[in-house]
Amino acid sequence: MARIGSRTTGRPTLAEVARMSGVSPITASRALRGVTTVAPELAAKVMAAATTLGYVANPAARALASARSHSVVVLIPSLSNQLFIDTLEAIHDVMRPRGLEVLIGNYHYDTAEEENLIRNYLAYQPCGMLLTGFERTDASRQMLTASGVPCVHMMELDGDADALAVGFSQHQAGRAAAQHLIERGCTRPGFIAAQLDPRVMQRAEGFRQALAEAGLHAAEREVLTPAPSSIALGGELFSRLIRQAPAVDGIFFCNDDLAQGAVLQALRQGINVPQQVAMVGFNDLPASAHMVPRLTSIRTPRAAVGRVAAQALLTLLDGKAVTPARQDLGFKLMVRESS
Structure with a gap:
């Protein structure tokens, strides 16, 4: 050959x-x-x-031979989600003392857009990359492999067995939400989700699996949309679920902003939370602890993910091995008044 x-x-x-x-x-x-x-x-x-x-074209090799030693690329799917803002802040805190420039690429949950970002950024020879999750195009995978640039994956653990990953089990988080609602006495739990990126669907799978094991899963108690997650959308989806499954007595939301919108909509519709419908969110965003009622949510280690992933990348850049290859930072169920 x-x-x-x-x-x-x-x-x-x-x-x-x-x-x-x-x-x-x-x-x-x-x-x-x-x-x-x-x-x-x-x-x-x-x-x-x-x-x-x-x-990948390499104009940087002609213009700036040292580019590889000063730039780290971070690719995230959203700059409007507090989850990724906290992660980016932590990454900056780790990289700044080392004199490394952090280049941020936002691909809006679009793998084709991520592919273009990877192609463009690799042209400038970054010394390393921090990637969100494992879903990307074959062309992106090929470019990353061919480049030889060290990469660390963030936010999830179930992906390429040979890749370095820092995050937590999205699947287990979904199971934890289901188990909590069951323990609270819910017999007709439902699920509301937006965006529908791979991590959302992993949580959905875990939630459904736990409900099925308890004989409580029903597809008619789910409302899913690929639309971007927001407080306004949460209220709309809650009303839709109540119309199609009036007997629902507990809901797991794929993100806190949806749950916050649902809490407000329930107040407008005169639905008592949690007496009539218990609610559990995800990510434990800052406002959730101040809702009325205060929102039960799964707290994710978003800042820790950024910090540990950045530290792992620095370890690679220092020529050392990172062990273990999968770093599970876990999650925590914050039980409050909404459930």
């Missing part, structure tokens, strides 16, 4: 992309830069070859 990658770095080269696509290096370069004079069919061949090889 022919050798792939440059002699010095081992990474795929422009010459290899050109050879695989059957064009000259100049044409390949123009196609990758989006020059419109390149015939569309040739440009398509070049992009396909680049994806297959995991090739």
